[in-house]
Amino acid sequence: MSNKVVQAMYNDDDILMDAVKEVRAANHHIEEVYTPFPVHGLDKAMGLKGTRIAITAFMYGCVGFSFAVWMMNYMMIEQWPQDIGGKPSFTFFQNMPAFVPIMFEMSVFFAAHLMVITFYMRSKLWPFKQAENPDPRTTDDMFVMEVAVEGDEAELISFLEKTGTVEIKVTEK
Amino acid sequence: MSSHYEAPIRKPLIVGDKSYHDITVEVAAPVEGKANKLWWTVFTIALLAFLWGLGSIIYTIGTGIGVWGLNKTVGWAWDITNFVWWVGIGHAGTLISAVLLLFRQKWRMGINRSAEAMTIFSVVQAGLFPVIHMGRVWNAHFVLPIPNQFGTLWTNFNSPLLWDVFAISTYLSVSLVFWWTGLLPDFAMLRDRAIKPFQKKIYSLLSFGWTGRAKDWQRFEEVSLVLAGLATPLVLSVHTIVSFDFATSVIPGWHTTIFPPYFVAGAVFSGFAMVNTLLIIMRKVSNLEAYITKQHIELMNIVIMITGSIVGCAYITELFIAWYSGVEYEQYAFLNRATGPYWWAYLLMMSCNVFSPQFMWSKKLRTSITFSFIISIVVNIGMWFERFVIIVTSLHRDYLPSSWTMFSPTFVDIGIYVGTIGFFFVLFLLYARTFPVIAQAEVKSILKSSGEKFKKLRDGNHE
Incomplete structure (x- = not known):
């Protein structure tokens, strides 16, 4: 063929x-x-399957959250527990409220960056990548x-x- | 054409008889054309201011924080004021690109690119201040939880200052990838139009080989949506955490539970004002009045009016709660703020932030370009004074009257501040000449639903 x-x-x-x-x-x-530009409904009309990239973002977010929990537990509770300003770090759950902001930030950080990296890799986008559109007018x-x-x-x-x-x-x- | 239906009552977001190709040409024009004299003049001034600021920073680092106007009582002044001011300005970009995307507001498309650029450039300025006010900048990496030679000494994860490190760096980096991902198709457009080999090479590099396949667009839209969903709580968290820097302390005037929402509203308020300042000039200079319309300015003015009123409510609530709490220290902090030696700063803050946005109730005023520009400057001045009032007036009269004092900035304080404004404009002016300043791919996707020509064609049938 x-x-x-x-x-x-x-x-x-x-x-x-x-x-x-x-x-x-x-x-x-x-x-x-x-x-x-994005033509709405084109993917359905072409019969393309839906993208699963949002699911990966959720999984990456879970990884970020777990990493934050592990990191702060290791650094603040296990390795060197201290009493800082009357806020003792002797058990994870007592100290947990103070960890919430960073757990959140790390979840977002991981989800956003890893999802974007996944997108770039799956769609073959990276610096020095040569464009493959058949005609320059397709971006116009x-x-x-x-x-x-x-x-x-x-x-x-x-x-x-x-x-x-x-x-x-x-x-x- | 039925699939592009939009209610006739909605005003067009793209004015004039535009085709897809017109959008391409007009967005590419500022990049492909030559800079005029005005651009070079403003750029030179900004560059000089930046260099002055750079000199002041080098002087500070070389000599020490003593070159600032700080004293034993007032240990935070212009540095943190400037930090909060710049972070606040950096809030509008993500709000426009993320929150308005989730709410499906089509008017975001004309302005999101520049608003995000503004966000990134202003967060860069903001980030400078906490770093240089450490004094020993070469130890700045100590804020990161990295293994070190001090045994098992880690950062303190209970401290809001550390939360801030994580919040600001997450915010900056996520905003950057959000911005860049949106830029890819538009860089590709510039690449495919470029004639000179050097430009072609640069835009090929920047566009990451974007080709616009249907599958790429499908992923692109999904990624934008998810990033918007992630960036929305992120943008709210950033200024919330900035406010924790103050709210978790025991200083009367800072120790307030109202701070998070109050700071977030203030940030959106100042950010939209800065977007207005920049875009009112840009739409004129770069001939983009068809895409950044009067309606865009009006809608931003409405956001300014609403957030300004929220900020006003917060000011009054603070005063009320200070009285209602029955805590003498708290009461004195607020009495001193309004009637003490810094009354003029308080008055400036009140009049710029609470009084001036109320003019926007008038349709005539909020659709006036000149008036919007003046108000946007007034709001930016007011928001700088808000941070100054919160920080300096709460500190300068502490628990011990014998140490009461005033703060006056030195030329170094002023130099660094002016320098960041210069740096910001250097970046923004370079951006305006080299980047596609309008998300042209997205604007093309709403041309048929919100373009004036198509609306007329469609609505004509109903008459």
Whole structure:
């Protein structure tokens, strides 16, 4: 099977949405859609699964919380318990109210940063990463739908032309 | 077009006959164009102020905290006043980007980028003060719980000052990644437009190779939402913890349970004022009046009015509780604040923070650009004096009348303060010339629902 894709360009998000629905209804495989801004409902129209990144954020938050509990218990209660200003640190639960702010901050710190790192890694975003958008206009006002060529190429192109595209290109991937 | 419906009663957030491409061009224009004379003039002044401040900081570190106007009675003065002032200003950015996102307020899109930039730059200024007021800056890492050569000596996790270290650093770093993640698509836009190879290289580096795949956008939106959910309690916690620095002490005038909400409201109040100060100038200079509209200014004025009134209630509650508590020391602290030798500072605080925002009840005044600008400056002055009043008037007359004294700043105190203002403007001016100052990707996503052209097209059908 060839890795040929047809890149159909659109200049409007509503036309793109209709096109995505039509292409999927005609059982063509949409490889990718590049858009200059988040088009609401596009992921559902393309049949993308929901992202699980919020779940990871929750787990990272739990890690941060546990780390804060462990750290403060180790430093304040286990290793060197002291009586500071009449607030003795001899058991964790007696001293716990004073630890709440840092438990909270650490949960947020871990959840936010690790989630963002996960996002960058999953979406392959990092410094010196080369951009892979097929056309520089896709960050301006162009919407590109890449459709895999399976079977008759000419037929696919003429089908896509009817969906309101403004430009069509065939490329090897 | 039905999917982009918005009630006709809502005023357009993007004025004029704009297309997606127009947004790209107009947001990129300040970056691609050349700086004018005004920019260079303001930048030079800011840079000189910054250098003066840098000199004052070096002098302080080299000689010692004795070069400030502090004395035995007043051990915290301009340093902590400036710290709280800058942290307060740093609250509006995250409030706009996070809280307004959770409330689905579309008007945040035009202003969130600059408000977040302001947040980060002002938290940087704020962070300077606790560090330099330690005196021995080279020991600053002692605030972190890191293994050290003193056996098992750790930081004191019972201390609000340490909570503050964690709160401010979490706030700064989380705001930074929130800001940067939102910047990626807009840097990518600049990258794809760049003609000169150097600019192309820089924006490729900054945009982390953003390509705008559907899956990336899906994750992007989820990440923004979760970050907003995390940043909302975070932003409230930061100034709450700053207020703990005072509230958990035993100084009359500081030892108050009202401090957390009162500080948070004050922070939002001063932050929005600073956003107004900056954006009123920026929309004019960078020709962004179509995106930062009069309505944006008006809405921010309403927030200023509400938070100013909350702050006013807090001032009066404080006075009432001081009397009602029956504690003589507490009563004296507040009587001294209002009628003692610092009465003028108290009066300035009251008139700038409680009285002046009340003008915003008038539609005519809150939609006037000039008036909004004046009020935003007045509020910033007032909020600086609020912190000065809280800190210095509570300290200068302590439990022992023989040690009562006044505080007067030295040229070093003034130099450092002016220097941070200079540093802030240096950063902001550089930002305004090199960053996409409007979240153009997000603005494009509301063009069809809130753009003037599309609203007219749609609402025309109903007539």
